[in-house]
Amino acid sequence: MDFTQLIKDMPKAELHLHIEGTLEPELMMALAERNGVSLPYKSVEEIRQAYEFSDLQSFLDIYYAGAAVLQTRQDFYDLTYAYLERAASDNVRHVEIFFDPQTHTDRGIAFEVLLDGIHDALQAGEEKLGITFRLILCFLRHLSADEAMATLDEALPYKDRLHAVGLDSSEVGHPPSKFTRVFDRALDAGLLTVAHAGEEGPPEYIHEALDLLQVRRIDHGVRCLEDEELVKRLVREQIPLTVCPLSNVKLRVFDTLQQHNLNELLQAGLCVTINSDDPAYFGGYIVENFQQTQKALGLSATQLQTLAQNAFKASFLPAEDIERHVDSVNKVFAAQRA
Ligand code: ADE
Ligand code: ZN
Numbered sequence: 001m002d003f004t005q006l007i008k009d010m011p012k013a014e015l016h017l018h019i020e021g022t023l024e025p026e027l028m029m030a031l032a033e034r035n036g037v038s039l040p041y042k043s044v045e046e047i048r049q050a051y052e053f054s055d056l057q058s059f060l061d062i063y064y065a066g067a068a069v070l071q072t073r074q075d076f077y078d079l080t081y082a083y084l085e086r087a088a089s090d091n092v093r094h095v096e097i098f099f100d101p102q103t104h105t106d107r108g109i110a111f112e113v114l115l116d117g118i119h120d121a122l123q124a125g126e127e128k129l130g131i132t133f134r135l136i137l138c139f140l141r142h143l144s145a146d147e148a149m150a151t152l153d154e155a156l157p158y159k160d161r162l163h164a165v166g167l168d169s170s171e172v173g174h175p176p177s178k179f180t181r182v183f184d185r186a187l188d189a190g191l192l193t194v195a196h197a198g199e200e201g202p203p204e205y206i207h208e209a210l211d212l213l214q215v216r217r218i219d220h221g222v223r224c225l226e227d228e229e230l231v232k233r234l235v236r237e238q239i240p241l242t243v244c245p246l247s248n249v250k251l252r253v254f255d256t257l258q259q260h261n262l263n264e265l266l267q268a269g270l271c272v273t274i275n276s277d278d279p280a281y282f283g284g285y286i287v288e289n290f291q292q293t294q295k296a297l298g299l300s301a302t303q304l305q306t307l308a309q310n311a312f313k314a315s316f317l318p319a320e321d322i323e324r325h326v327d328s329v330n331k332v333f334a335a336q337r338a
Contacts, residue, residue: 016242021278076117084125240314244277
């Protein structure tokens with residue numbers, strides 16, 4: 001069977017995507033030049049060669065340094081629109097993207113500048129490319145809860161443009177419980193919540209994210225299989241996992257894609273989705289994540305159909321939109337079987 005074409009053709013939703021992680025080396029160089037920012041690299045090739053990571057922290061160090069080229073509203077617009085064009089060509093119909101305001105506000109960029117740039121591009125993407133969107137503000141968990149609260153204070157006047165808050169950056173040593181008060185305030189303000197948990201951190205962090213932060217989805221969550229009761233709970237409550245296979249291999253959560261536990265997660269009855277995380281850094285966008293994972297794990301057409309459906313079911317879209325997208329997924333698979 002031609003999985004390559006099927007994976008391209010199936011309507012997709014992307015639910016775990018850091019917009020800063022879509023900064024391709026070419027755009028990084030161009031923005032460095034446009035803004036007079038000096039980079040520790042002389043060429044696009046040199047940037048790519050630097051992308052050898054041994055774990056999450058070794059990636060984050062390079063990732064935060066690269067983000068320094070983003071300075072103006074236009075920069076954030078260009079970054080976001082470039083991602084959406086790529087997503088459109090991969091037949092992505094809906095995106096729920098993360099942004100990390102603290103990476104930028106700590107460098108003196110105004111919150112409004114980055115939010116306007118990202119949001120303008122998302123609106124243009126909806127109008128011109130037909131991709132619907134939700135925006136999720138992530139707090140950097142290696143910084144303090146007080147700093148996260150100050151970021152939330154800054155963001156709440158713009159909450160109409162935000163749908164949820166999330167938690168990312170260095171996981172181990174920064175459990176969800178550190179941010180209970182911040183998430184309580186976001187929930188009180190009517191925002192939904194998600195959190196990275198169980199990427200490098202233990203299953204206990206997934207429990208905390210559910211119990212203390214009331215998350216609707218777990219980002220990554222692959223370590224849940226170490227805790228049988230937790231898996232039962234995630235299945236029972238139908239809490240989706242936004243899994244990012246190429247990211248997991250690049251950051252050495254798994255040594256190879258063949259060793260990834262995605263098949264086991266599906267077999268356990270979990271609502272698993274496939275996403276790209278930081279595609280400019282991890283060697284592939286959503287289609288490459290699907291294609292390489294299908295090949296490495298021998299995923300069947302039925303499993304691909306489930307994964308494509310799950311992404312829409314796990315999204316924050318209204319029920320009638322979810323139904324429409326799931327129907328469109330099913331049509332593509334029915335045509336392929338005919
Ligand atoms: N920020 C960007 N990508 C991330 C990841 N995979 N885990 C935690 N924080 C991140
Ligand atoms: Zn992530």
